[in-house]
Amino acid sequence: MKFTEYDHWFLEQAEGFIWDASCEHIGPYVTPTVTPDRPPWKAEWTVLFGDGFYFRVVENWYRRSANLGGRGVRKAFSFHYGPTNPVRDDEGTPLYSDDYQAIIRIDLDTDGRSAHLHYDGDDHIPQMRVQNLRISEVDPFRFIRAVVEHRSNHQSFDKIMGFTVIR
């Protein structure tokens, strides 16, 4: 994907939500690229709800080889929903803390651990234990829609997103 395509897509998707006035937003941010329309780039969005919960989505798009067209590839992301740690960074983003563990967190990183879930008190659940959800392909807005639905009807995320964790 090219940066301009991503930028338009992200804005279009982000505009599709209606938020309660009590929500506090940090972002959404899309970082400017080093070279016009070329990776790397990053998007991040945190929404803090008035009832002490928040979500944060971060996507990092990396360069590909020039031989492959030089477009960006999503190599890392983190989609987090859970209780808000009152300790925050300079921008107001809650810091990660074991005392405020995620209800659900979907991660893909470049550290070799590959895509995994944190869910229902279980950490680093690998793809092989997750059915009906290709973790590495979850997009941030699917996650945000699931958060909105969960907050609306209190259904569990596995029901909303249709996945099963093999215990």
Add this chain to the structure above:
Amino acid sequence: MQIKRRSAPTIAGVSRQMKAFEFRYKISTDDFLQQDFSGNAISEDDAMEWRYLREQLSALQEAGIEKMYSALPTGSKARLKNCENFSELLAA
């Protein structure tokens, strides 16, 4: 809803952010590169951010080299193109 922009990345700015991570965790860049992040010593968020900064720094350095190269006279460019390592660098 409006997409917000952070300021454009610079080598100095990105390097400063990376150093701040290294200072906070009291480890060097090399240590950071080899750290097993599964040990929870470094949070997953911070590890992901540090790696992204490294990617951004690398892109900035490459862009700087390309800019310097484009400003060279034609003769110098031709001589540099014969330099195997430089060609590899530009193709990376």
